[in-house]
Amino acid sequence: MREPPAGIRISLRYVDPDGAARDLVGEVVAVDDRRLVIMPWDRGPVAVDTASVVAWRQVPPKAVRPSSTPADLARLAASGWPGLELELVGGWELRAAGGYTRRANSALCEGDPGTDVASALDRVTAFYRSRDLPPQVVLPARTGERHRLHDLLVGGGWAEHSHTWLMTLDLRSAPPVPFPHDVELSWSARPDATWLAAFGRPHPLREAVLTAANADYLALRRGAELVGIARLTLTGQWSGVSGLWVAASERGRGLGTGLLGVLAERALARGARFGYLQVTEDNTGARRLYDRLGWQAHHRYTFFSHE
Ligand SMILES: CC(C)(COP(=O)(O)OP(=O)(O)OC[C@H]1O[C@@H](n2cnc3c(N)ncnc32)[C@H](O)[C@@H]1OP(=O)(O)O)[C@@H](O)C(=O)NCCC(=O)NCCS
Helix, strand or coil, X not given: CCCCCCCCEEEEEEECCCCXXXXXXXXXXXXXXXXXXEECCXXXXXXXXXXXXXXXXXXXXXXXXXXXXXXXXXXXXXHCCCCCEEEEECCEEEEECCCCCCHHHCEECCCCCCCCXXXXXXXXXXXXXXXXXXXXXXXXXXXXXXXXXXXXXXXXXXXXXXXXXXXXXXXXXXXXCCCCCCCEEXXXXXXXXXXXXXXXXXXXXXXXXXXXXXXXXXXXXXXXXXXXXXXXXXXXXXXXXXXXXXXXXXXXXXXXXXXXXXXHHXXXXXXXXXXXXXXXXXXXXXXXXXXXXCCEEEEEEEEEECC
């Protein structure tokens, strides 16, 4: 049988060593005349003996939609803020970036770790301790629900903190926004020094973490003064907004609304259909703005740290 080329997503039927027929859907990450390595969405890679393959066919890329699970949206968002190091424990994604940003220095514990949960959590702890970082886990859960690992972590001494909402928007419903005329917008493929300074406190890895995923950087200036910034990532049908900021003295005049409108317009023009963003639960001002513009809470994720 012809082997599938690396890079495509396939549905595969094969016979395992016990003689049982198995089905697998995932991306072909390696192929030679003896084995195929398939990467499913929610588990570690699976090596399949080519002689055991009964049939395969190409399938479209996995579709993530606003109706998808918290796990699916969390993985999608993770690709827009990936950190600098990634280690997989089955489907769990252990991310590190010298301690800069919670998202980039936490383990997204979704899917099948390929081992028992206690051993997988030991791997998480060892991963962070070996980098002199506090072990940190992030769990996404539907509104009003608890993640299946929640009680286990709390019982194991992990401290829960930093509740954050992931919100989504069908970009076609974004209203056209009149933008003030006395400001100038510019896009760039990298953040410059003023953009970085507006983004947050200096850190040796600040630029590296921001640019670890391909993104467009939006700057809003009045004359020479930077008055607003935002970062836009594109992943298939999805666009992610991060780094949204308006200078304190300029807030409450529609600039944030205008920036979100410009971001939606750009994302639509680049072929995206949906938007996502992440906002901490205590950021009531930003959440009011997103609510007003039609963004919907999709799920809440929570960080857990261990001393
Ligand atoms: C969140 C943030 C970007 C909003 O920017 P902003 O420029 O103040 O946003 P807007 O002016 O468009 O909207 C804010 C409020 O001003 C009001 N407003 C908008 N246009 C207005 C206008 N022309 N005149 C008067 N008020 C106006 C809006 O109704 C809105 O009210 P709301 O709080 O009830 O939603 C800004 O507060 C900020 O930078 N915060 C710190 C960083 C941050 O938290 N970023 C978000 C991370 S997820």
